[in-house]
Amino acid sequence: MFRTLHSRLLLSYMAVIAISLLGMAAIISLILYNRALPVRQAYQRLSYVAAGVIARQQFGSPAPPDEQLDRLFDQVQSLADSQKIRGLVVERPDNVVLFDSAHQLPPGRPAAVEMRVTNPRNANGLIEGIILDGDDTWLFVAVQMPVAGRQLSIILEVPRPRMGILGAFEVMGENLMIPVLEAGCIGSVMAVLLAAWVARSVARPLQRMAEAATSVAKGDFSQEVPVSGPSEVRSVATAFNRMTAQVKRARQAQQDFLANISHELRTPLTSIRGFSQAIMDGTANTPELAAHVAGIIHEEAGRLSRMVDELLDLARIESGQMTMERERLDLGGIIRAVAERFSIRAHEAGISLEVTVEPLPTVIGDGDRLAQVLTNLIDNAIKYTPSGGTISVCAAPDGDGVKITVSDTGEGIPEEELPRLFERFYRVDKSRSRRDRGGVGLGLAISREIVIAHGGTIGAENVPGAGARFTVWLPAA
Ligand code: ADP
Numbered sequence: 221m222f223r224t225l226h227s228r229l230l231l232s233y234m235a236v237i238a239i240s241l242l243g244m245a246a247i248i249s250l251i252l253y254n255r256a257l258p259v260r261q262a263y264q265r266l267s268y269v270a271a272g273v274i275a276r277q278q279f280g281s282p283a284p285p286d287e288q289l290d291r292l293f294d295q296v297q298s299l300a301d302s303q304k305i306r307g308l309v310v311e312r313p314d315n316v317v318l319f320d321s322a323h324q325l326p327p328g329r330p331a332a333v334e335m336r337v338t339n340p341r342n343a344n345g346l347i348e349g350i351i352l353d354g355d356d357t358w359l360f361v362a363v364q365m366p367v368a369g370r371q372l373s374i375i376l377e378v379p380r381p382r383m384g385i386l387g388a389f390e391v392m393g394e395n396l397m398i399p400v401l402e403a404g405c406i407g408s409v410m411a412v413l414l415a416a417w418v419a420r421s422v423a424r425p426l427q428r429m430a431e432a433a434t435s436v437a438k439g440d441f442s443q444e445v446p447v448s449g450p451s452e453v454r455s456v457a458t459a460f461n462r463m464t465a466q467v468k469r470a471r472q473a474q475q476d477f478l479a480n481i482s483h484e485l486r487t488p489l490t491s492i493r494g495f496s497q498a499i500m501d502g503t504a505n506t507p508e509l510a511a512h513v514a515g516i517i518h519e520e521a522g523r524l525s526r527m528v529d530e531l532l533d534l535a536r537i538e539s540g541q542m543t544m545e546r547e548r549l550d551l552g553g554i555i556r557a558v559a560e561r562f563s564i565r566a567h568e569a570g571i572s573l574e575v576t577v578e579p580l581p582t583v584i585g586d587g588d589r590l591a592q593v594l595t596n597l598i599d600n601a602i603k604y605t606p607s608g609g610t611i612s613v614c615a616a617p618d619g620d621g622v623k624i625t626v627s628d629t630g631e632g633i634p635e636e637e638l639p640r641l642f643e644r645f646y647r648v649d650k651s652r653s654r655r656d657r658g659g660v661g662l663g664l665a666i667s668r669e670i671v672i673a674h675g676g677t678i679g680a681e682n683v684p685g686a687g688a689r690f691t692v693w694l695p696a697a
Contacts (some may be wrong), residue, residue: 356379551624555575594626596667
């Protein structure tokens with residue numbers, strides 16, 4: 221029922237509106253309940269009763285002085301009974317109680333209540349005020365008059381009236397129901413519009429993303445969703461686009477990987493089959509021929525086994541199974557030793573190999589693995605540099621680490637290939653027509669893993685007018 225964002229938003233907005241309006245109504249009722257609306261009427265009523273007392277005192281038939289007080293008390297009592305009020309007669313100035321129609325205050329003692337005059341002379345010329353008697357509040361009207369030669373106050377009081385919760389609701393319903401309903405209607409219309417707007421701005425891009433994700437799942441990686449809507453949705457869209465790009469790349473790499481691995485396997489296997497066939501059917505019938513053929517088979521098998529070793533190496537490094545030593549290394553010594561090993565090969569290829577090593581800070585790591593990286597870089601440089609070229613290996617401190625560069629004067633690397641150079645099986649020359657140059661495109665991938673495991677970086681660039689330059693940076697101890 222409330223599955224869509226739109227309906228949920230609408231529901232929550234409506235709930236908020238309803239709760240606010242109900243809360244508001246409750247607060248107003250409470251205010252009304254506590255507000256003494258009929259106070260004025262109560263004073264009015266007391267004033268009329270008081271006027272009656274005065275009139276009886278002034279115009280009633282005169283009584284003997286010893287009966288005057290009793291008669292006053294009787295009058296107050298009957299008025300109190302008939303008007304449902306309370307009447308007190310006190311003697312000034314100390315407010316000594318002479319009579320209490322409710323028979324609660326003991327006669328002969330000062331009235332132990334707090335009396336506050338709020339209006340010393342109201343429209344009827346009487347005193348108005350309130351009495352605070354513990355928790356109770358009373359409204360009173362007082363008349364001062366001499367009776368039988370004594371200065372008396374006649375105090376008429378009623379409990380302060382309250383509107384009562386029902387009364388409050390009634391007033392609320394009569395006066396406020398319509399505005400509250402109106403506010404509710406306006407709020408609801410706004411809630412509908414707002415919910416539609418918010419839902420649209422959130423749901424639309426999400427829906428597009430869902431469609432794009434479905435297409436990606438079906439194998440269409442060209443999907444890119446527009447980045448729009450609130451910032452949260454925008455960041456999802458950006459992440460989505462980044463993810464599809466990444467998936468596309470990964471898929472491409474996987475396809476290349478498969479194509480490459482089958483190609484790399486097929487070539488040596490084909491030649492192994494062909495040449496072993498030659499031995500089997502007696503084509504290689506002389507001992508020299510047989511030895512030559514066996515030599516080729518041996519070479520191809522060696523190639524296969526190197527490939528398997530490299531793949532295993534890579535898999536082990538990538539999965540973190542290969543443990544790297546952590547020794548203090550003399551990197552300069554390692555570089556010189558590796559270069560030394562290549563000196564004969566370089567000489568044979570007519571390439572001059574120059575090594576420049578500045579005093580270097582100590583690097584902590586696995587010497588054999590780092591030697592493997594250098595071996596791969598120099599090996600590549602020799603493979604891709606024509607006779608008469610130069611390879612220079614330089615090592616120098618750089619920042620808080622060591623920078624090693626291997627530059628050659630070979631063919632260089634096409635700019636567009638640079639970003640993918642370190643991927644597994646990636647080879648610039650995919651035709652493998654230069655099979656004699658050996659590699660299967662795993663060397664740089666392995667090198668990168670080793671360098672990363674040492675906390676370093678590796679990169680490749682072209683030297684304008686010359687060949688390729690590989691740079692390895694390793695942090696110093
Ligand atoms: P391989 O075993 O094929 O040498 P690598 O991973 O070591 O594999 O290198 C990947 C590709 O990078 C090579 O096939 C080659 O095309 C290119 N490459 C590497 N080093 C150089 C270089 N010094 N000059 C030109 N191309 C290079």
